[in-house]
Structures are given as structure tokens and as C-alpha cells.
Amino acid sequence: MDCEKKLYAIREVSEITGVKPVTLRAWQRRYSLVQPQRTEKGHRLYTDQDVALIGEIQGWLNKGVPIGKVKAVLESNVSLDGVELVGVEQLExxxxxxxxxxxxxxxxxxxxxxxxxxxxxxxxxxxxxxxxxxxxxxxxxxxxxxxxxxxxxxxxxxxxxxxxxxENKAARSGRCLFISSDSINDFGSRLWALKLSQLGMHMVIIDGVDDLSGLVEHSGLGAYQVLALYSSRPLGPTQTATIERIKHSFDGEVLLSDLIEH
The missing domain is CATH 1.10.1240 (Methyltransferase, Methionine Synthase (B12-binding Domains); Chain A, domain 1)
Known part of the structure; x- marks a missing residue:
């Protein structure tokens, strides 16, 4: 007798592939790209073959194929291997x-x-x-x-x-305190925060913090497993030194945005 196939809930598939649940639903409803099974209550269940197909879809998107044309490419049985960019390098x-x-x-x-x-x-x-x-x-x-x-x-x-x-409502991989030196309308900070959120962390975001010294040995940091520090501008020597003090006083992981690291 064949072994029972493993089935994944949509949230599990999202964590495996990095594709948001809302995107997986759109691919099914609008483009008929991935057709998962359903439980009696209507919840989606994905197989390993579905997960592999999602990876292939991602591969074609990364090569410049618009989402509306992916199904035709898949049905043509063209292999991803060796195919260069097949479309423009920006969405229409x-x-x-x-x-x-x-x-x-x-x-x-x-x-x-x-x-x-x-x-x-x-x-x-x-x-x-x-x-x-x-x-x-x-x-x-x-x-x-x-x-x-x-x-x-x-x-x-x-x-x-x-x-x-x-994403915070479904987070189950710990809490992340996200500190940004930029204003609330800096989408770069939100883009990075969302990438961290998709790792399953519950994000608590504080914007407009231009002095990080208050974080040194702050008792409230004990509630967080990750501290993420973001700035769209390089920091000066004083703030850089402060970050080193924070790293030594914080038991969790400290993540730095690119401009802070460099």
C-alpha cells in the first residue's frame, strides 16, 4: 500500500515557499495555477507536487514572465534550466x-x-x-x-x-522589536519589516528613533527574541558604538539593515 501523501496547510506552504497566503489564493482564483485539495470545512491542503509547482512559478516570475502568462508557459513544458530573462525586467x-x-x-x-x-x-x-x-x-x-x-x-x-x-495574527516564531530611525512613511523600513515578518515573527515597530541609547540594558527587551535596527542613512560613530553596547546587553539576536552594517 502506498504511503499516505503529506499535506500542508496554506500557512505552512507560505513558510516553505515565502509566498504570501493571499498570493497563493490569487494564483488559484484568478489564474488557476495551483489547485489544492480542500478539507470538509473548505481549508486548502497542498501536496509536495503543489509546493514544487509553486517553486517553478516563482522561477518564471523571477525571469520576467508576468503572472498572467505563467500558465501558458507551464503548459508549454519549457524548462527553466538555461532560460535567460524572457521578459522585461519590470512588471507591466x-x-x-x-x-x-x-x-x-x-x-x-x-x-x-x-x-x-x-x-x-x-x-x-x-x-x-x-x-x-x-x-x-x-x-x-x-x-x-x-x-x-x-x-x-x-x-x-x-x-x-x-x-x-x-501577518502578526498568525505569527508563531517569537517577537521582534523593529526600531527605525526613519519616519512612518519610509516604505524601505516596512519592506524589510515585512520580510522579517514572513519568517513568522510578530513585529512590534517603533519609528522615528534617532537615539538608540535608551535600548542599552532596557528591561523591556526581555520580551523579544529579535531586535531589528533600520536606517536609510549610514549612522555616525556614536550610534555605531551604541549598537555595540546594545548587542552586549541583549540576549537575543540583533539584525541590522544594510546601511547600518556597512
């Missing part, structure tokens, strides 16, 4: 998003961000949507760039924060 939604920002059309820009965050894994959103948008805005005349960048920051920060709040 980038142009629409930039136009909405130029028109100061918040509702349209927000709807585009919402769709992209639902339909694509976070690494694809970052590399093929956010980074190309930031690069394009850097070429806009300064006065207009400030307006459009401000609108983009507000929309992305709000959307990413909402996802973090939703």
Missing part, C-alpha cells in the same frame, strides 16, 4: 503606476499597488516593481519628483504595514 504595472503618480491619482495608484502585492511574491515586488519605480522617479524634475515620491511612499508604507498587521 510599473508604467501604469508611474502615470497614476504623475496624475496624483491616489486611488488608482493604491489599487495598482494592492494588486501587485496580492499577485506577486515580495522579492518580485521589490525587484520588478518598487526598484524600477524608484529609479524612474529619480529622473523626474525635482518639484514634481517630491510630490510623486511622497505619494508613492505613503501608499507603499500603508499597504506594507497592513500586510504586517495581518
Amino acid at each position: 504595472e510599473v508604467a501604469k503606476f508611474l502615470q497614476a503618480l504623475a496624475d496624483l491619482n491616489k486611488s488608482k495608484a493604491d489599487a495598482i499597488v494592492s494588486t501587485v502585492l496580492k499577485e506577486y511574491p515580495l522579492d518580485v515586488v521589490d525587484s520588478q516593481f518598487i526598484q524600477p519605480s524608484v529609479k524612474a522617479l529619480s529622473l523626474v524634475r525635482f518639484g514634481l519628483r517630491s510630490l510623486q515620491k511622497g505619494l508613492m511612499d505613503a501608499i507603499l508604507s500603508a499597504r506594507l504595514s497592513a500586510i504586517i498587521d495581518a
